[in-house]
Amino acid sequence: MPLPPDNSDDARVQRDGSAPDDAGPRLSRRAFIKSAGAAAAVAGLLGVKSPPAPPAAAPAANPPLAGAAERLGPGAETFTLRVNGASRVVTAEPRVTLLGALRDHLGLTGTKLVCDRGACGACTVHLDGAPVTACMILAIDARGHEITTIEGLGAPDRLDAVQRAFVAADALQCGFCTPGMAMAVSAAIRLNPDPSPDEIKRAVAGNICRCGTYPHVLRAALAAAQASRGRG
Numbered sequence: 001m002p003l004p005p006d007n008s009d010d011a012r013v014q015r016d017g018s019a020p021d022d023a024g025p026r027l028s029r030r031a032f033i034k035s036a037g038a039a040a041a042v043a044g045l046l047g048v049k050s051p052p053a054p055p056a057a058a059p060a061a062n063p064p065l066a067g068a069a070e071r072l073g074p075g076a077e078t079f080t081l082r083v084n085g086a087s088r089v090v091t092a093e094p095r096v097t098l099l100g101a102l103r104d105h106l107g108l109t110g111t112k113l114v115c116d117r118g119a120c121g122a123c124t125v126h127l128d129g130a131p132v133t134a135c136m137i138l139a140i141d142a143r144g145h146e147i148t149t150i151e152g153l154g155a156p157d158r159l160d161a162v163q164r165a166f167v168a169a170d171a172l173q174c175g176f177c178t179p180g181m182a183m184a185v186s187a188a189i190r191l192n193p194d195p196s197p198d199e200i201k202r203a204v205a206g207n208i209c210r211c212g213t214y215p216h217v218l219r220a221a222l223a224a225a226q227a228s229r230g231r232g
C-alpha cells in the first residue's frame with residue numbers, strides 16, 4: 001500500500017536534496033530537534049555531564065563596610081574620655097552632651113550650662129586645643145580627643161596666666177560666663193600670643209556676658225597675652 005506523501009520539511013529535503021525555496025540545504029526544525037535529542041542521549045550514555053548551573057546568588061553576608069556607622073545605644077554605653085590630661089571612664093547614653101558628661105558624670109562643674117543650645121559660650125572648653133561649645137557636642141563623639149576644661153587651665157592655688165589676669169582685672173561679676181570667657185581667651189592666646197584688641201574681641205564674640213564685663217575681659221586678655229610672652 002503506498003504511503004501518503006510526506007509534505008514535511010524533512011521529506012522535502014530528503015527527497016530532492018534542496019530546500020523548498022531553493023536557497024540551498026538547510027536543517028529543518030524537526031531535523032534539528034531530532035539531532036539535538038540524539039546528541040543528548042549520546043552524552044548521557046557517555047556520562048557527559050551538563051555544565052553545572054551557575055550557583056544561586058549567595059545571600060548578602062553583611063560585611064562590615066569601611067566608614068559604616070557605629071551602632072550605639074539607646075541604653076548607656078561605657079567609654080573613655082581624655083579630660084585635662086587624664087583618662088576618665090563615663091557610662092552614659094549616647095544622647096548625653098559633652099557638657100552633661102563633664103558636669104553630671106565627672107563632677108567638673110566649672111564648665112557652665114546656660115543656654116544649652118550653642119548660643120552663649122558659657123560652656124566653652126577646648127577640644128584638641130580649639131574652643132568648642134560643649135553643649136553642642138555629644139560626649140561619645142569626644143572620644144579620642146583631648147578635652148580641656150577650666151579646671152585644666154589651673155587650680156586655685158596655681159592659676160594660669162589667663163585666670164590670674166581675670167582676677168587682677170576684676171573681669172567678672174556673677175561669674176557665670178567667666179569660665180567660657182577664660183577658655184576662649186586662652187585658646188586665642190595660644191593661637192596668637194600677641195593679639196590685637198580687635199582679635200581678642202573676635203575671639204570672645206561668641207561669649208555672652210549679661211553683666212557687661214567686656215571691657216574688663218579685654219583688659220584681662222591683653223594682660224594675659226603679655227604675661228604669656230614673658231613680658232608681664
Ligand code: FES
Nearest residue numbers: 115116118121135
Ligand atoms: S550653654 Fe553651651 S553655648 Fe550656652
Ligand code: FES
Nearest residue numbers: 173177209210211
Ligand atoms: S559676669 Fe555675669 S554673665 Fe558675665
